[in-house]
Amino acid sequence: MLSIKDLHASIDEKSILRGLNLDVKPGEVHAIMGPNGAGKSTLSQVLAGRENYNVTKGTVDWDGQDLLAMPIEERARSGLFLAFQYPIEIPGVSNAYFLRAAVNAARRHQGLPELDAMDFIKLAKAEMKSVGMRDEFLYRSVNEGFSGGEKKRNEVLQMILLQPRLAILDETDSGLDIDALKVVADGVNRMRSPERSMIVITHYQRLLDYIVPDFVHVLAGGRIVRSGGRELALELEEHGYSWVMEGGKDQKGAAA
Amino acid sequence: MNPSTEPAVVAAADPLESFLDREYSAGFVTDIESVTIPKGLNEDTIRLLSAKKHEPEWMLEWRLSAYRHWLTMQTPEWAQVSFPPVDFQDISYYSAPKSKKDGPKSLDEVDPELLRTYEKLGVPLHERARLAGVAVDAVFDSVSVATTFRKQLAEVGVIFCSFSEAVREHPELVRKYLGTVVPTSDNFYAALNSAVFSDGSFVFIPKGVRCPMELSTYFRINASETGQFERTLIIAEEGAYVSYLEGCTAPMRDENQLHAAVVELVALDDAKIKYSTVQNWYPGDKDGVGGIYNFVTKRGDCRGPRSHISWTQVETGSAITWKYPSVILRGDDSVGEFYSVALSNHRQQADTGTKMIHMGRNTRSTIISKGISAGHGSNAYRGLVRITPKAENARNYTQCDSLLIGKTCAAHTFPTMEVQNPTASVEHEATTSRIGEDQLFYAMQRGLSAEDAVSMIVNGFCKEVFKELPMEFAVEAQNLLGVSLEGSVG
Numbered sequence: 001m002l003s004i005k006d007l008h009a010s011i012d013e014k015s016i017l018r019g020l021n022l023d024v025k026p027g028e029v030h031a032i033m034g035p036n037g038a039g040k041s042t043l044s045q046v047l048a049g050r051e052n053y054n055v056t057k058g059t060v061d062w063d064g065q066d067l068l069a070m071p072i073e074e075r076a077r078s079g080l081f082l083a084f085q086y087p088i089e090i091p092g093v094s095n096a097y098f099l100r101a102a103v104n105a106a107r108r109h110q111g112l113p114e115l116d117a118m119d120f121i122k123l124a125k126a127e128m129k130s131v132g133m134r135d136e137f138l139y140r141s142v143n144e145g146f147s148g149g150e151k152k153r154n155e156v157l158q159m160i161l162l163q164p165r166l167a168i169l170d171e172t173d174s175g176l177d178i179d180a181l182k183v184v185a186d187g188v189n190r191m192r193s194p195e196r197s198m199i200v201i202t203h204y205q206r207l208l209d210y211i212v213p214d215f216v217h218v219l220a221g222g223r224i225v226r227s228g229g230r231e232l233a234l235e236l237e238e239h240g241y242s243w244v245m246e247g248g249k250d251q252k253g254a255a256a
Numbered sequence: 257m258n259p260s261t262e263p264a265v266v267a268a269a270d271p272l273e274s275f276l277d278r279e280y281s282a283g284f285v286t287d288i289e290s291v292t293i294p295k296g297l298n299e300d301t302i303r304l305l306s307a308k309k310h311e312p313e314w315m316l317e318w319r320l321s322a323y324r325h326w327l328t329m330q331t332p333e334w335a336q337v338s339f340p341p342v343d344f345q346d347i348s349y350y351s352a353p354k355s356k357k358d359g360p361k362s363l364d365e366v367d368p369e370l371l372r373t374y375e376k377l378g379v380p381l382h383e384r385a386r387l388a389g390v391a392v393d394a395v396f397d398s399v400s401v402a403t404t405f406r407k408q409l410a411e412v413g414v415i416f417c418s419f420s421e422a423v424r425e426h427p428e429l430v431r432k433y434l435g436t437v438v439p440t441s442d443n444f445y446a447a448l449n450s451a452v453f454s455d456g457s458f459v460f461i462p463k464g465v466r467c468p469m470e471l472s473t474y475f476r477i478n479a480s481e482t483g484q485f486e487r488t489l490i491i492a493e494e495g496a497y498v499s500y501l502e503g504c505t506a507p508m509r510d511e512n513q514l515h516a517a518v519v520e521l522v523a524l525d526d527a528k529i530k531y532s533t534v535q536n537w538y539p540g541d542k543d544g545v546g547g548i549y550n551f552v553t554k555r556g557d558c559r560g561p562r563s564h565i566s567w568t569q570v571e572t573g574s575a576i577t578w579k580y581p582s583v584i585l586r587g588d589d590s591v592g593e594f595y596s597v598a599l600s601n602h603r604q605q606a607d608t609g610t611k612m613i614h615m616g617r618n619t620r621s622t623i624i625s626k627g628i629s630a631g632h633g634s635n636a637y638r639g640l641v642r643i644t645p646k647a648e649n650a651r652n653y654t655q656c657d658s659l660l661i662g663k664t665c666a667a668h669t670f671p672t673m674e675v676q677n678p679t680a681s682v683e684h685e686a687t688t689s690r691i692g693e694d695q696l697f698y699a700m701q702r703g704l705s706a707e708d709a710v711s712m713i714v715n716g717f718c719k720e721v722f723k724e725l726p727m728e729f730a731v732e733a734q735n736l737l738g739v740s741l742e743g744s745v746g
Contacts, residue, residue, distance in 0.1 A: 048697075048701050049697075049700075049701075050697055051693075051697075052693070071700075072697065072700040072701060073700045073701075073703050073704060073705055073706070075701075076700065076701050076702055076703040077703045081701075082701050084698065084701075087698070088692065088694045088695050088697075088698035089695075090695055090698070090699070090712070090713060090716055091716055091717065092715070092716025092717055092718070092719035092720070093712050093713070093715070093716035093719075097712075098699070098702070098712070101702075101704055101708065101712070102702035102703050102704065105702070105703030105704055105705075106703050109703070141716065158702065162702070162703075
């Protein structure tokens with residue numbers, strides 16, 4: 001589904017990703033962990049198409065397509081979703097309008113009829129209940145005045161409504177209390193299916209108690225220095241990142 | 257592709273650029289025979305103009321005294337705009353389609369070419385057309401060519417006609433109110449307008465009448481090397497209500513054309529006037545060649561207690577905009593409002609805002625100004641809130657937001673507050689933001705095209721103002737900003 005080979009990327013001349021390899025197959029959930037500054041968010045931004053990042057080397061194959069050559073919105077419409085670490089506020093634009101525009105962009109791409117306002121509201125309200133959001137959030141401006149937890153729930157709601165094929169969750173757990181974390185994880189878990197893949201980026205192993213990954217990778221210095229199963233996350237928690245990074249010198253770009 | 261030598265580049269045109277480079281769709285010229293008086297301005301020009309309009313002596317005298325005062329005045333220099341001096345002798349002060357005699361009595365008598373022009377502009381004059389619930393006064397260059405729904409309006413006592421006609425048919429009303437809100441000596445352009453105004457709209461809503469439909473005037477400049485100087489006077493008697501809209505367009509030309517209008521509103525006890533403008537004069541090309549100089553004086557007088565005047569403007573056109581729709585809150589408990597969206601793109605310059613003069617007790621005013629600057633545009637908000645000594649418990653709330661698109665534009669804010677009564681409450685909030693790459697990226701990551709994303713963000717920024725517009729105009733305003741209608745979900 002997604003195959004990243006020898007990816008190098010920089011921002012403002014500063015090299016961040018330095019030869020990253022990763023293969024994600026349908027139905028798999030990959031956790032990417034790593035210390036601050038390892039390049040975790042850069043990876044998510046580059047995959048989503050953020051223009052400030054310069055891809056200097058490498059390829060990303062997305063179901064036979066060259067992902068890096070696709071415009072941002074094409075990537076999104078073809079099923080790549082990024083849950084933002086810091087969701088953006090758009091004053092004056094209602095959440096309902098924004099969500100419907102997004103859903104309909106995806107539906108058009110799939111050759112499905114667009115949802116009208118009534119159908120959309122019905123669908124959205126049902127899903128909002130599942131992530132613990134009150135109806136009023138439909139009529140508030142996108143993320144404006146939302147608490148940290150509310151913003152993250154809104155990201156998960158968007159993911160559920162858009163039904164992506166690959167969801168990248170960029171530190172969706174940061175700033176969440178345990179109850180919000182459970183709601184978010186529950187939403188993500190309900191999305192798991194043999195066709196849908198996920199890349200869960202997190203700093204803490206805590207999230208992985210709720211979203212159990214198939215693979216865990218440690219990202220450090222712009223490349224994956226260690227890969228393993230669920231147990232790797234627990235080892236990391238016990239020993240800290242310095243443990244992997246010291247041992248990581250021998251693990252040249254281990255891929256999953 | 258060879259990954260090691262060929263860095264992947266996302267090929268996408270700059271979404272902001274493509275959004276901002278839309279064409280001016282109202283820039284066509286109507287090929288129609290016109291009578292245009294020679295260029296130049298002196299007392300004889302004014303006599304000729306007045307004679308062409310069959311005006312009574314008092315009207316001519318009024319014009320001449322304004323002209324004599326104008327000669328003593330200087331062009332205002334304080335605005336945040338720059339342009340070469342206007343040669344007032346190089347303008348023709350009157351141009352009218354030839355087919356018009358004394359003003360058509362019905363639509364059947366209007367030149368079909370003119371009807372087609374308005375059709376093309378999206379303002380069909382047929383009474384059963386799209387704007388079925390809106391009465392339209394169509395002003396083409398210096399004259400009103402048609403006013404619709406007059407009969408229906410007359411039945412409830414509403415007078416809606418061209419200004420020239422009002423001077424002839426309702427001289428007592430014109431004499432009673434003309435110049436009482438904006439005196440001829442008010443400012444340079446108002447004095448010029450008073451001397452040479454050619455036509456415009458006149459509205460009178462008698463006591464206790466709620467005007468049964470929206471009234472609107474559509475101003476079109478067509479002839480070249482002419483100026484348009486229209487005059488609008490709206491009077492709402494005790495307890496009356498009217499919602500009035502105006503729209504404006506002009507052909508694309510390399511020259512700068514002058515538009516210097518005066519609008520006066522009078523609201524008596526408990527009356528309410530809602531005045532909305534969608535101004536889309538030709539803004540000039542992207543290098544700043546051509547375009548309309550829009551130098552306008554608009555002022556409302558809340559003369560009676562509990563009266564209410566509300567200005568809403570969407571200013572997307574003109575090379576230079578210089579206008580400050582204001583409210584004099586004379587009556588106790590009167591209310592003044594100003595909602596504005598002003599867009600300056602390419603080389604456009606806008607210096608716009610409002611004045612709220614609180615004189616009565618418990619008077620309230622609200623100012624919401626949204627300035628959008630793009631390209632090399634410059635946008636200034638200039639506002640005055642004055643609380644006079646007798647205005648007990650006056651309240652004002654001002655919110656002034658600027659949105660910058662790109663890196664070469666400018667936004668300025670010049671708020672002035674003069675508070676002379678200690679019971680007043682005056683609030684001012686201001687923000688400046690740049691249309692965020694973050695916002696664009698976020699929306700596009702959700703599958704929206706760049707164009708839709710920009711439209712949505714700009715639309716969201718303007719929402720508080722758009723919701724004040726009547727439905728017909730809200731749609732036009734949103735289209736003007738290249739935004740899609742939010743629909744019922746919003």
